Amino acid sequence: MGKLKTIARRTFLIGTAAIAGGVAFGYYAYKKPGENPLLPNLAEGESALTPYVKIDADGITLITPRADVGQGAYSMQAALIAEELDVELDQIRIDPGVPSATYYNTALASESAPFRSTDDGFLAQSTRGVMDSLIKFLGVQVTGGSSSVPDAYEKLRVAGAVARETLKLAASEKTGTPIEQLTTSNGFVVMPDGSKLSYIELAPLTSTIEPASEVKLRDPSQWRMIGNPMQRHDIVAKSTGTLIYGIDMVLEGMVHATVKSSPRKGLMRSFDATKAEKMRGVQKIIPITNGVGVIADNTWRAIQAANAIEFDWAEAPYPHQTDEHWATLEASFTDDHLDSQMRDDGNVTIGLAEGNLVEAEYRAPYLAHAPLEPLATLVKITEDRADIWTCTQVPGFLHSALVKLIGLPEEKVHLHMLYGGGSFGHRLESDSVIQAVELGLAMKGTPVKLTYSREEDMAQEYPRQIAMARARGSHKDGKVETLDLGIAMPSIISSQLGRQGLSVPGPDTQIVAGAWEQPYAIPNYRVSGYRSPELAPISSWRSVGASSNGFFHDCALDEIIHAAGADQLEERIRLIWHEHSRKTLEAVGEMSNWGSDPGPNRARGVAFCLSFGVPTAEVIEITNAEDGIKIDKVYVACEVGKIIDPVNFEGQVKGAVIWGLGHAMNCERTYSDGMTEQENFDSHQGMRLYQCPEIEVRGLENSDTVRGIGEPPVPPAAPALANAIFAATGKRIREMPFDKHIDFV
């Protein structure tokens, strides 16, 4: 209930606006608290707005501005609106909207993470790094940092409620029936006598009345949809091969294109396309920034021709061999690289001197995002209009960049959002879209579809960070006494934003995310972040800094607990002071029957990580079989405040666990001569079906704050596996990928 009051106090500023043939509800106007809460009758194009509900003669459309890259974001956003609007999901269309001045507002960024301005609590702080950096700099319309759910949870319900109440006002005005006597259901306002007025017929009336100013969100006990299994909007299309991704787009007269640019992320000195030009189907060879595009009548022909071009690429602007990258990290554990020390409890020096010492060093390699759909964008540019169809996690930011590049007024540049064939952070980068537009500009009037080959997609990756950690710890009287963890990596945020010409002052919290904010009351406890010099350009990869740090932190703890002779689960529980976190560990303990005999050649490992505000505990059971380690079962418990759709929730958690395990088992990205050595899925696979364990998921809903779940189950997966391998074999694996050190079945 506390939640509802907060909303009333904060007073959402929402208006309606007439649009061609209908009305749009839920225009947000960002203003400082205290000012007039109503912004009636915003005209189209007025500033700082985000429409969520559009009703016209064709029907009801819900606008879902967060990108759907497989995580079900469109359906989740639609369900939140529909819950209050009283429409069913099969009655509505979903439209991701078009970013333009009308649809985003940087000032909204501070509101897009609701806890940020209102809650200075511990969990809010722990999520701040990502929010601050990405949202602030990339604009409000960002999909990332597991922020879609918390961002949408209140906002979209309010938008639905405002639209519903305004439609009731219109019905009341039209019929003279007092509004208190009206109800709504299934897209209709229902009169006391049971007769109905459809939203569609009422919509035009609403543009001339003041929208509802006081909306009260429904009590959760009245929810029809939230918390219940839903069918995802895209599920039939995705099960029949009929969903259109960027790579599938076709326009009349379209040509197919591919590009090659420097596999060393540097300059192109020269190229020779003599052979390529003569190949069948090739229409044009177009130099682009640091690379070359091939226009052809078929994607395969374009790729064949691009492979026939001879290039002279300049040297990589970073160390050429992976060994040198590691050496850079090894040399970064020094005072002058110290970036943050946000955790420094007790006295580590004394703790280490007095207890029994444990020391270890850990490594996590670069990794590719490699979503299964290679990057693809369709562009059509004419003298007075540009249309771009793609999937991006940063539509607002990208739109501004494209406007600049194309040189048309911003309302003439239309960025159409498509479903993405995966992302995992890949689509926070926009190079391929920019290249498509360069080709489109060179081919004005002709639609051009750019498709990356898998090899180009892998070569042009901005991978997950390379990272290293050094841990020292001590134990006394069977208890953990000290943990001193130093983590070295290049700054993800400054690499990402540096490419946009932006610099971020202050420490990069991602260097220590998933480590410094862990809710353990270890008497002497220090986490130091060391910012190494920039190496290969990197980017956010599903769970960002915590993807490596969760592994470092939990494995180090596991080593100290083992040395202390304590039980791995009990000692973690004893050390945790944060109740919601402790409950996740207790839950996996119960689910896995921790402490019981796992059976011959079998063992369990446990790990915990708090990331993106979500405490997540995992227990993994493995068999140490003849031909290697077999992962039998994974138990996951996480605290998310509220599960919006249990079906999608469970799918996301399992997918994240599989993501974490698969990459920890067998993936790395290495460099030789400045180029990646992993060019395709033969050398960067992740998990395959035969390796996939049974996964049991429990979502806890004890907290008041709603969280997204796309990332938090990733960080504990690798350490739980490493800890289980130690329990089964006595072998500590301190480096990912684990298959460098042990075989998997």
Added chain:
Amino acid sequence: MIKLSVNGQSHDVDVEDDMPLLWVLRDELGIKGPKYGCGIAQCGACTVQIGGVAVRSCQVAAGDVDGEVTTIEGLGSPQALSAVQAAWIEHQVAQCGYCQSGQIVNASAFLNENNNPTDEDIDNAMSGNLCRCGTYPRIREAIKTAAKTLRNS
């Protein structure tokens, strides 16, 4: 000219003999269900059936196609779902969905051979199809549901 029969329709296509079937389907015939993921037989996104056998269409040269080609579109449609597609919907397998055409086409061919598979049979049949989103647990469940439907029909 190469003669092809795809989902019951015949086509004459003027392409190089060595153009992979995948690109003939996608770019020459406009059949977009089969997806490009790797081009080197590693991901299975491009899986189609030739004469009922699941093959990686990125590895089959157009000139070598020697039977009826069936893509996901030929198995069923939103209005007329195949048993396997219906099971995929019931279990809400798809996340990004990009691998799922290949998964479904592969599973359909496999279930036609064996409609009472063990877990091991499923592992063996389905491990060539990569899913980056990690939908494997639901792929297993959907295959079991579809197998049951097929056994009862």
